[in-house]
Amino acid sequence: MPERISQVTAFLAEVLAPRAPLTVIVDGGDHGAAAQFAARLAAAFPPSARAWNVDAVLGLSGSSGGVSDSALNVLEPAADRVIVYLRANGRGPAGEGERRAQVVIDHQNPQWPVIRRMHPRLADPERWHLPESQAFFAPKAAGWDERFGDDLPAYAEAVAAARLEPGDVALDVGCGTGRALEALASAVGPAGHVIGLDCTADMLHEARAKGRDKSAGLVQADARRLPLPAAAAHAVFAAGLLHHLPDHAAGLAELARVTRPGGRLVLFHPTGRAALAARHGRELSPDEPLHEPNLRPALTAAGWTLSTYDDAEDRFLAVAVRKP
Ligand SMILES: C[S@@+](CC[C@H](N)C(=O)[O-])C[C@H]1O[C@@H](n2cnc3c(N)ncnc32)[C@H](O)[C@@H]1O
Known part of the structure; x- marks a missing residue:
């Protein structure tokens, strides 16, 4: 079974690649997590999509709070933009970052990211809600x-x-x-x-x-x-x-x-x-x-x-x- 991060990034790439040319912005997370996630996400895009400059990924606000964590260069302006927000506890109110994102990922455990919200324009919830909900709650069941x-x-x-x-x-x-x-x-x-x-x-x-x-x-x-x-x-x-x-x-x-x-x-x-x-x-x-x-x-x-x-x-x- 592929590791959880590969499952999530593969699904996001599958959903986002057809939207190229595209800029994906990974925001939130703790301690450089946005850059790491962005790199994994970029690697999950098929090479044909990369030719369309899909792998332009930039972390907006890492733990330092400012613009940082640039994993890859934005090569040229893209027609569309999608913000992926990594939700991690312990870095203050996350309201605005989450609200402007089209994809929200629970990132409390970076080894076990889980999609918690995705704009229905990007993907029908039928494609992700059930497996991601199960992935979110299964590790919490023991000890609940x-x-x-x-x-x-x-x-x-x-x-x-x-x-x-x-x-x-x-x-x-x-x-x-x-x-x-x-x-x-x-x-x-x-x-x-x-x-x-x-x-x-x-x-x-x-x-x-x-x-x-x-x-x-x-x-x-x-x-x-x-x-x-x-x-x-x-x-x-x-x-x-x-x-x-x-x-x-x-x-x-x-x-x-x-x-x-x-x-x-x-x-x-x-x-x-x-x-x-x-x-x-x-x-x-x-x-x-x-x-x-x-x-x-x-x-x-x-x-x-x-x-x-x-x-x-x-x-x-x-x-x-x-x-x-
Ligand atoms: C916050 S927990 C609450 C559990 C329990 N009601 C309690 O109060 O202890 C939410 C529960 O909803 C379940 N759940 C989430 N999405 C669901 C869905 N689409 N259909 C059925 N159960 C779902 C989860 O598996 C989890 O057990």
């Missing part, structure tokens, strides 16, 4: 609960907002290691059903290792294409999922499809948006999908009515009701 396990009471409290009844069907979409599953199972009782769905096999493996498959059926599935009939569920619980989906509107519509009229959607995170952004070294951006002015109309368009919105320091909770 040890990092965040204290949050279980907050999950149980959030599950209560789903107002489940005994005998109901509840889904936990993007269930991860299944931290909400026991609370969901106790809400629906022995006559009910809980299904935990996640795209990352390692997360479901951890859930099983913790015995959470006793509370729920566990299914590896894409939240954007759930293997369930319409109106199958009385409630959908989704913790920390929505902002990981490339198309939030489509994601909310798929969750609506599988929920009965009057059923509830609980969007939860055990940390408020501001505290979470600070933890990741980011500034809160007004275009985030969970920001109320964005979330409310997106829910409405997808067939939901927002009934609760609470973005406190220590939790994010939004509850929506499926329209008839």
Whole structure:
């Protein structure tokens, strides 16, 4: 299996090469990382693309903050320009660099870069979202609960907002290691059903290792294409999922499809948006999908009515009701 950086640079080259002549700017990262990544990316372009001057790569702001890290010379002005931003923790708020980039790469571990965002004009998310999401979460699965396990009471409290009844069907979409599953199972009782769905096999493996498959059926599935009939569920619980989906509107519509009229959607995170952004070294951006002015109309368009919105320091909770 090729090393991860080769997978990422090969895919970027495949997507970008047909756009030549092109200037690719690699920005962000720590300690010369932009130059190194730029060199690897340039090497991944096919020789025919190089003839078109595709390998003009320049790091905009390395750890020194100024214009630096020029890996290759810009040979001549190119018709198009794409900015690739390397997201690394520990170098202050990354808001502006990320916002102007068409490609954002998680670069906390330079040996394990992961594409986190790509402008749909460059590549259909169908081509990268699932494998890159799995690559992002798989290494985090072991030890996930040890990092965040204290949050279980907050999950149980959030599950209560789903107002489940005994005998109901509840889904936990993007269930991860299944931290909400026991609370969901106790809400629906022995006559009910809980299904935990996640795209990352390692997360479901951890859930099983913790015995959470006793509370729920566990299914590896894409939240954007759930293997369930319409109106199958009385409630959908989704913790920390929505902002990981490339198309939030489509994601909310798929969750609506599988929920009965009057059923509830609980969007939860055990940390408020501001505290979470600070933890990741980011500034809160007004275009985030969970920001109320964005979330409310997106829910409405997808067939939901927002009934609760609470973005406190220590939790994010939004509850929506499926329209008839
Ligand atoms: C931040 S984690 C939250 C996990 C869990 N809900 C929790 O609160 O501990 C996000 C989860 O969403 C999953 N995920 C990301 N994209 C997905 C997709 N398209 N379909 C299904 N699951 C996805 C990831 O594998 C990961 O387990």
